[in-house]
Amino acid sequence: MRILIVHNFYKQAGGEDTVFHAEAALLEQHGHQVEKLSFSNIEVNSLPEKLEAALGVVYNPRSARQVEQKILSFRPDVVHVHNFFPLVSPAVFYVARKLQVPVVMTLHNYRLVCPSALLYYKDKVQTENIHKTFPIGAIRQKVYRDSAVQTASVVLTTGLHKLLGTWQQKVDRFLALTPGAADLFRNSSLKLRPEQLVVKPNFTEDLGIGATVREDYFLYVGRLTPEKGLETLLQAHALQPFRLRIVGDGPLRERVEAHVKQHPEAEYLGFQARPQVLELLKKSKGLIFSSEWLETFGMTIIEAFSTGTPVIAAKIGGAEQLVEHGVNGLHYTPGNAAELAEKVQQLLTEPDLAATLGIAARQSYEARYTPEANYQMLVAIYEAVIGPVKQKHAATTPQAFLKV
Template identity: 70%
Template sequence: MRILIIHNHYKQVGGEDTVFFAEAALLEKHGHEVEKFAFSNNNVVSALDKVQAALGVVYNPKSARLIRDKMQEFKPDVVHVHNFFPLVSPAVFSVCQQLGVPVVMTLHNYRLVCPSALLFYKGKVQTENINQVFPVKAILNKVYRESAFQTASVVLATGVHKLLGTWRNKIDRFIVLTPGAAALFQNSSLRPKPGQLVVKPNFTEDLGTGASQRNNYFLFVGRLTPEKGVETLLKAHQLKPFPLKIIGDGPLADKVAAYAAKHAEVEYLGFQKRDRVVQELKQAKALIFPSEWHETFGMTIVEAFSTATPAIAAEIGGAAHLVQERYNGLLYAPGQAAMLAEKVQQLQQDEALANTLAIGARASYEQHYTPQANYDLLINIYQEVISAKKAKAHL
């Protein structure tokens, strides 16, 4: 099978980039011909670049030409888009339709139904935009990069293509990462067709089972931002102190560092490379995942499961589906520091429970999140859209 994978990189490397490279490598490993075609926001530097990018979000003719040329050269059986915003633009879907090539898109975030992409702004979860074709209030609230102009460009791009039927008629399958995300998109202004949404989680390589006897500390890994629940984590620690290591960087780094300096049980490690993160996961009693927005997945949780490390997570978004209470982790109400502190204490005091959760965590990984399990799901999606496109062409 010949697969063209298209992605628009952000300036800061994120989870979407990781999945883009990981899925491409997975497909290549199974003998498929894979072509990666990437655009990068690092090329948007000057004021003119930014204006041109904003103006091209509805349809970028330059990107359309580049994609058409690449498709005519490579002749893919299927195109998989991970991110089209802003440089690729929805032009990619028109080109695919014109050339008769089926197209799959992974919904890594909520941008198609809310310009914030996170459903989180002004310090809390916001879902008021998901049923509106043109959420004007979002522009007034400057929900994207605190800019009315940039928010308006997202609203225009997504709204125009809702009216044109692009999302319903030019994309053969939307891949969503959890059943919760599927339900949200199904009941939104996106209005997907029956069967257009399919659930396929992300995966991770087998990181290896961690130590059977764990060190008595808990671990947070992630960006230090309000929506990640970092402040709730610190409040929980203040209520009932426990050994804690924090890995990550971001706007709240100074606050975390200052807290760690005053509390001997807290160790702030800053940003760490993957090898160190894995090393810490293999020794930790549990991963704490306090995220307070509707994460489309929860990659760190799956990585923890691979090492037989359970997770204590806020019951919202991807974590609510990845973590099963008292099987592979513990759940608490988002933002509730006292509940989080109680869950930590529960795991500290019950060694039998900790062992049970560790076994469940590893079992969850082996059943759902291995490369092979993911490949089987992904290739089945490709085969379905290719067969459907061929059948339609013969009508």
């Protein structure tokens, strides 16, 4: 199978980039021919470059030519898009359809139904834009990068293509990462056909099971931003102090540093390379996933599962789907610091429960989030969209040619 994978990198690396590289490598390991076509916002710095990117957000002719050239030279069986915003633009879908190549797109965020992409702004979850073709109110609220102009650009792009039928007619399969995210997209202004939307989670390599006897600290790994529930985490720690290690960086760094100065049980480690993070994870009593927005997934959760580490997670979004309360981790109500502190104390005072949850966490990984399990799902999706195209070509190809 020949797969062309298309991705637009942001200026700051994120989980989408990790999945883009990981899925490409996974397919290559199984003998498929893979080409990667990538664009990067790092290249957009000067005023003329920014103006060109802004004007091309609805349909970028330059990107369209690059996509067409790549398809004509590589001749893929399927095109898999991870992110098209802003440089690739929806042009990729039109070019692929013109050249009769099926398209699959992973829904890493909610940008198609809300310009915020997170469904989180003004410090809370916001879902009022999901059913609107053109959410004008979002422009007034500046939900994207606190800019009315940039928000309007997203609203125009996604809304216009809703009217044009791009999402319904030019994309063969959308991949949602959890059933909850799939339900949200299914009942949105996208008005997708039932067969267009399938669930395929992300995966992680086998990181190896952690220590049998764990140290009595809990670990937070992630961006230091409001939607990640940092304030709830710090409040919980202040209520019932426990050993806490925080890894990551972001705008709330000073808040975290101030907390650590006042609470010696907490330790801020800043940004850490992946090997160091994994070492910390394998020794920890549990991972705290405090995110309070509707995460489409939760990579650190399945990484914890791989190491046999239980997860305490806010019951919302991807975490609610991945973590089964009392099975491979514990839930608490988003924003409820006292409840989070209670769950931490439960794992500290009930070692048998912590051990049982850790064993089940590893079992969850082995059943659903291994590279091999993901490969089988991904190839089945590709084959499902390639099949009709091959049948169509066979039906329109002269029989005499088929006999040659």
